Amino acid sequence: GKVIKVALGGGGNLWHACTETTTATLYWALLYMVQYPDIQELETVLEPSQVIYYKDRKNLPYTNAVIHEILRYSNITAVGTPRQCVKDATVLGYRIEKGTIVLPNLHSVVYDPEYWETPWKFNPNHFLDSDGNFVNNEAFLPFSAGHRVCLGEQIARTELFIFFANLLRAFTFQLPDGVKKINLGYILGAILKPHPYRLHAIRR
Numbered sequence: 001g002k003v004i005k006v007a008l009g010g011g012g013n014l015w016h017a018c019t020e021t022t023t024a025t026l027y028w029a030l031l032y033m034v035q036y037p038d039i040q041e042l043e044t045v046l047e048p049s050q051v052i053y054y055k056d057r058k059n060l061p062y063t064n065a066v067i068h069e070i071l072r073y074s075n076i077t078a079v080g081t082p083r084q085c086v087k088d089a090t091v092l093g094y095r096i097e098k099g100t101i102v103l104p105n106l107h108s109v110v111y112d113p114e115y116w117e118t119p120w121k122f123n124p125n126h127f128l129d130s131d132g133n134f135v136n137n138e139a140f141l142p143f144s145a146g147h148r149v150c151l152g153e154q155i156a157r158t159e160l161f162i163f164f165a166n167l168l169r170a171f172t173f174q175l176p177d178g179v180k181k182i183n184l185g186y187i188l189g190a191i192l193k194p195h196p197y198r199l200h201a202i203r204r
């Protein structure tokens with residue numbers, strides 16, 4: 001009985017870690033595309049009829065940069081999984097007693113003005129050099145880092161790229177008639193989600 005209970009408990013968390021995160025990121029993604037319509041005209045390297053695969057990110061540096069910026073700017077995992085300190089420790093001069101609960105503050109990293117040119121602005125250039133090549137940034141840590149880094153990072157990256165690139169290749173997104181304002185505020189939970197919204201998907 002005990003083993004099954006533990007497995008189910010873990011499964012519930014796993015289900016959330018694996019589905020809610022990617023879904024919320026895609027919700028943010030489409031919302032930003034409506035907010036910044038110019039960005040919707042991504043690259044035109046691929047034929048509209050061509051299906052986009054994960055390997056195509058190499059040929060689509062701008063699209064790849066936009067997805068990275070969506071992950072950074074939406075900050076869905078503002079706070080990582082809590083840790084408990086197993087022994088007395090000193091970190092950067094701060095004393096942390098055994099038993100202390102420590103929360104990784106990922107928010108502080110993805111908006112750190114020392115690492116990002118315009119931390120509070122949606123700006124895909126954060127991930128592009130002057131020639132338009134994709135460049136990573138060491139403060140890009142939405143999946144956290146270290147021993148408990150997101151186990152699904154590769155799946156999440158693959159899913160996000162394939163879904164986002166194929167959606168943008170097939171459709172343009174607009175606010176429904178009569179809707180003028182976009183609510184970019186978040187709903188605070190285990191992750192930061194956008195408020196429910198509607199939009200029009202128009203076939204390209």
Ligand code: HEM
Nearest residue numbers: 017018021022025077080081143144148149150151152156
């Ligand atoms: C946009 C998508 C995602 C983001 C931003 C994200 C982010 C994170 C973060 C910040 C953590 C905590 C790491 C830490 O505290 O150091 C985490 C843990 C985890 N994530 Fe994700 N995640 C995403 C998608 C996924 C997916 C798709 C899966 C499953 C296929 C997944 C599975 C997990 C698991 C199992 C853990 C716990 C790892 C551990 O504690 O050892 N995640 N994720």
